Amino acid sequence: MQTGLFVFLLVIYGLTIGSFLNVVALRLPAGESIVYPPSRCPRCHTRLRSADLVPIFSWLFLRSKCRYCQASIHWQYPVVEAVTGILWGMVGWRYGWSGETVFGLVFVSFLVVLSVIDLHELILPDVLTYPLLGVALIARAFTGGHAWWNYLAGGALGAGILLLLAWLSPYLFGKEGMGLGDVKLMAGIGMAVGLAGSLVTLFIASFSGLLAGLFLRWTNQLREGGHLPFGPFLSLGAVIAYLWGDPLVQWYANLFV
Ligand SMILES: [Zn+2]
Incomplete structure (x- = not known):
C-alpha cells in the first residue's frame, strides 16, 4: 500500500x-x-x-x-x-x-488516555499502567531496533530514576513530588522506547513540565504547593522519544565528537 x-x-x-x-x-x-x-x-x-x-x-x-x-x-x-x-x-x-506500527498505535493510545485521566484526576490508574507495561514487555520480544535487554534496561532505569525522586522529594522539597503512578507509567514507556529513549523521555518531560509549571505559576493558575500532573509530560517525552529518539541521540552525540 x-x-x-x-x-x-x-x-x-x-x-x-x-x-x-x-x-x-x-x-x-x-x-x-x-x-x-x-x-x-x-x-x-x-x-x-x-x-x-x-x-x-x-x-x-x-x-x-x-x-x-x-x-x-x-x-x-x-x-x-x-x-x-x-x-x-x-x-x-x-x-x-510493520509490527512496530501495530505496537506503536497501542502505545500512543495508552499515553493519550492516561494523560487525559491524569489531567482530570491527578492519578494514573494501575488498570492502565500495568497492561501498558505488559504489552510493551511482550511486544519487545518480537519487534524493535534494539536488543530486548536494551528495552528492559530502559524500563528499569526510567522507573528507577522516578522511584528515587519519589523517595527523595519529601526530604529535598518537603513535599510529595512524583507519584508511584508516574513510576509505573515510566516503566512501560522505558520498555517501549529503550535505554536512550528513556533518558530522552525524562529530559523532555522534566523540561516541558518545568516550563508549564513556571507559566501556570506566572499566570496564577497554579497555586503555591499546587500539583501539576506529570503523566502528560512523560507522555509527550515518550512520543518524541518513540518517533525520533534515535536521531535525537545521534544528533546530541555528534555535538561532542
Ligand atoms: Zn444532552
Missing part, C-alpha cells in the same frame, strides 16, 4: 479510536463499564446516534452543543480525537506497514 494512503487511513481510524479513548478516560476513573451503556449525553442521557458521533465533525456541526438538550460539549472531546488521529498517522508514517 502507498504510504500516503496508509497514513491517511490510520488518521481516520485514529480519530475514531480517539472518540473511544474519551469514553474510557471519562468512565474508567468513575468505575463504570467502558462498553455499556452506549455513548450518551452526560446531561440528558439521550443515546447518541451515529450522526452525533462522527469525530470532530459532529462537535463542529453541532456547535459544541448536545443536539437534544443543548448542553455544551467540552472541547476536550474533539481535541483528544484530533490528537489520537495525528499520533496514529505519525506512527504509521514513521514505522510503515
